[in-house]
Amino acid sequence: MYSAEFSTGVSADAAADVDIDFRSLPKVSLHDHLDGGLRPATIIELAADVGHELPSTDPVALDQWFRESADSGSLVRYLETFEHTVAVMQTKEALFRVAKEFVEDLADDGVVYGEVRWAPEQHLSRGLTLDEAVEAVQAGLDAGVEAVAATGRPIQVGQLITAMRHADRGQEIAELALRHRDKGAVGFDIAGAEDGFPPSRFKDAFTYLAEHQFPVTIHAGEAAGVDSIVDALVSGRALRLGHGVRIAEDIQVDFAPAGDAGGEQQSPEAPGSGEGLAMVTLGRVAAWVRDRGIPLECSPSSNLQTGATAPFGEGIENHPFDLLYQTGFKVTINVDNRLMSGVTLSDEYELLVEVFDYDLDDLLEITLNAAEAAFLPLEEREALVEYITEGFQGRA
Ligand SMILES: [Zn+2]
Incomplete structure (x- = not known):
């Protein structure tokens, strides 16, 4: 087991001290649902x-x-x-348009690399085949990238092919994803009801994907707890965890008694104090996730809305994001569903800066976590890291 001191300084009005143009920061979006990001019009x-x-x-x-x-x-x-x-989103034309606008909206928000996830099996009601649906989305993504590039903003986007947990098409969707690898599909995911539909239901599909060296991320630690995360890692061989915030249930935080270890616990009104030290102890699973550097696709606003962070208390200030960040987890910031949550990735960055008093160095570190976790070859991830690091220079 591992213990460390953890600063619990939470700021209520730190944003007053910072003047960051969040939209202009080059960002990476790893957890962004195609059917959750449409424009109302x-x-x-x-x-x-x-x-x-x-x-x-x-x-x-x-x-x-x-x-x-x-x-x-x-x-x-x-x-x-x-x-x-x-x-x-049941026709080629509709999928094309939604995918194209998705890319344009990401680029408008300063995203330079995005992975868009969606479940092709949900888009067949008007006669499309799975392959036709994937091709239509890819054509839309390509058109979006081209349109954005024409305005001088480079962006790269890949598809995460998702299977629905409550359905039984895991193997079929895994094979679909492999058919489209090197043609836009960069990874596989399962989504939908986490509780009651564990990754082990799709064990054979995950084995098949592993045998073909195809990357997997799995929604886990959102609607279910540590057992679900373990199953995602073991049955699913997940390289990343979708949200994963309930890994914090395997972390024990003990506040130092008043007058000990640097003084009394600070009130939320003390901005940027960095005080209020606590002892943090990681359980076996949390230590594994942290020590192996398994990235967490946290989505602050969505996590609050779906109740994923309810075990830790009400309100964004009780989101375990900061605990995870400060104890060395590879946290990333995501939107999940921009339309439903009414947020952009820049909004989520700003929210965390306001609540946890992050500065530009923190945001760079968290953004690089995402760049390094991208389902891209090493050389491309290194280039992305370099591009983002340069882009963060002088942005405060
Ligand atoms: Zn999601």
């Missing part, structure tokens, strides 16, 4: 094309509806949001 137009009924046909009201549903605390309402986005 696009949903309305696509819905009209296929005769799908929406809760509103006004872009502002529809945007609001998505956010309120995601924020409602009701899983039923949260899931209903995806029924609408998925319903309008």
Whole structure:
């Protein structure tokens, strides 16, 4: 077991001290769902094309509806949001458009490398085959990259082919992903109900992917705890963990008694104090994840909305992101679903700066965690690290 001192200084108004142009920072987006990032106006137009009924046909009201549903605390309402986005993404034209706009929106937000995940099996209701769906998304991504490059902003985007946990198409989707490797597919993921649908259900598919050296990330440690993370690592051979925030359940934090080890625990009002030392002890699983450098695709706002961080207390200040960062985990910042959470990646950076008093050096370290975790060959990751490091120079 491992113990270390951990600073619990949390700032309520640190943003006042910092003036960072978050959008201009070159960023990496590793956990971003295609069906969770549509523009409201696009949903309305696509819905009209296929005769799908929406809760509103006004872009502002529809945007609001998505956010309120995601924020409602009701899983039923949260899931209903995806029924609408998925319903309008059932043709080649729609998939192309959504994928193209996805890239444009990432580039507008300063993302220079993105991985977009989606489940092709959910896009077959109007007759597309799995391969046609993947090709349509790839064509849209390519068109987006080309359009963005024409404006002088380089961006690279790869597909993470997702299988739905509650379904039984794991092997089929794994084979689909392999058919499209070197043509845009860079990794495999499973998504949907984590609790009750463990990675071991797809054990054979994960073995097949491992035998073909194809990278895997798995949603784990979001709706279920440490056992789910272990299964993702063992059955799934996951190289990254989707969210993974509940790894913090395997970390014990003991606050030093008042007057000991540097004084009393600081109140949240003490900005950037870095005081309030605590002893941190990692359990076996947490130590494995930390020591092996397994990246965590944390998504602060989404984690709050889905209840992933509820075991640690209410509010963003109780998100274990900072505990994980300070104890040496490879944390990364992500959006999960930009439409539902009403956020951009820049917003999530700003949120963490406000809550945890991060400076530009922290943001660079966290961004490089993501660059190093990208499902890219080593040379390309090194080039990405260099590009981002240069891009962070003089941005404060
Ligand atoms: Zn996700």
